[in-house]
Amino acid sequence: MNNIVSLKWLLARMYEPDIVIVDCRFLMGKPDAGRELYEASHIPGAVYMDLEKDLSAPVEEDGHGGRHPLPDIFDLTVALSRVGIGNESRVVAYDDQGGAMASRLWWLLKYLGHEQVYVLDEGFTAWVNAGFPVSSEQKVLIPAKFLAEVQHSMLAEMAEIQERLGDESLTLIDSREAPRYRGEVEPLDKVAGHIPGAINRFWKDGLSESGAWKDAASQADRFADLDRERELVVYCGSGVTATPNVIALQEAGFTKVRLYAGSWSDWISYEENPIAKGDEESPSKA
Template sequence: MSSQLVSLQWLSDHLHDSNVRILDCRFALGQSHSGRDAYLQDHIPGAFYCDLEQDLSGIVEAHGGRHPLPDLDELAAKLGGIGIDADTTVVVYDDQGGAMASRAWFLLRYLGHDKTFVLDGTYSHWKAAGRPITDEIPTPTAKSFTPSIQDEQVYHIDDVKKRIGQPGVTLIDSREERRYLGLEEPIDPVAGHIPTAIHSFWKDSLTESGTWKSGDEQRERFSDLNPDDEIIVYCGSGVTATPNILALREAGFRNVKLYAGSWSDWCSYPDNPIAKNKGE
């Protein structure tokens, strides 16, 4: 499969495939138990729960952002523990428009596991289509997951600083436009954006019905970008940047990086420059 996505029908057809693992990534910011509670109530058969803050993020420190990358050895051990190895196809889903699922997708790809896909549609789409659900917790058969870290996929603050304003580099801010413009900042202590960043709201990756836009639609969305550029994507904390990374991949862009700490890391350094207008 050349796409990063699988359809509801594909997953339905492969629910009982022993070499497919499903990750339920539902999570609501500020309601840290809601995703797990929803999973315990019902989920796609065979799905294991994957928590944004417990499994897909590390310990928050003074710098590094609100959702730093997790310890990769610990994550690899967790993935192996639920039966994922190099031959396993992994499908991830959420009920947040793909934001949390994309974070899991990105991390598994960062660990070198290219057989990872996001469900094209949310859990609500799955239920509305009358697909099977259950409250049964699957019993894992552990395997050995050996990570192969793709270091070139992730940038940290020094990498970003070196590239601001450089030719052949495009920086994309994935947050709501009002946050990008510094008109409001409901989460982080400082408002604004990283200088030279352009704006592309992550939810523009989706159709009005909440499924993913096609590759052609994503190419049209990013038609102003140079496909030869190095593209660095960030958001508030490194979560909602990942749907944009997936969309860029669907559009055919390959030289795409995640600024892992994102705005919450950038603004934690008081000397870092801050812009508030388009084109700055």
């Protein structure tokens, strides 16, 4: 599957009328930084969508739904329409965070039934370093009509995971860095550890040393020990950095891939949920 497009691909098509370029830059802990970066300089014609204001719902007091709950479908549809994304648009999302924020928009659009959405390889800094054009001018927004066809099969709910712990037909993939997965450190959430039975595949291992996405064969190598017939559920801390792993798994040819959107921060909001620490072995192929 082709979910990633190159800098040169976008350069050649950036002014085509059905292309909508979305700047998704966002810095955790600095909620205004992404928009400020966008206002200073962005790919010409790009619109801005904010991780927390546009691509997430407000955090619940009890923590249910996690640190970045999925946005309300109606609210998200309105936000997409407002920036000019319609059902016929080809959407290219970029960030400067290894593709994590752009992948969140990619996943949400796929979840709403929109197929023509891509993540820009390498990101904004690479675009600048290539000498490609930038602008501080903000595009005049012309709303578009966006009708959602929600793909519920892309989503895994907490209750199902709770019920299927230990189920050999389901593989949980934790996308966080290994020390967080093992429960040795936890800089963001109240409890350290991982969901029992989950294996660890750090999402940034899907990128090369230069920050480019690895090709399909290399992504397949990352997941070579996994059974393609098993259901896969991917999670991270709050449902954002799991989405690059969803893309990587699709690029590698896996078809039974779902996202646990609330992720670890949702899981630990239920006191009865068990917690594991240390490493876990990958499930052997059937």
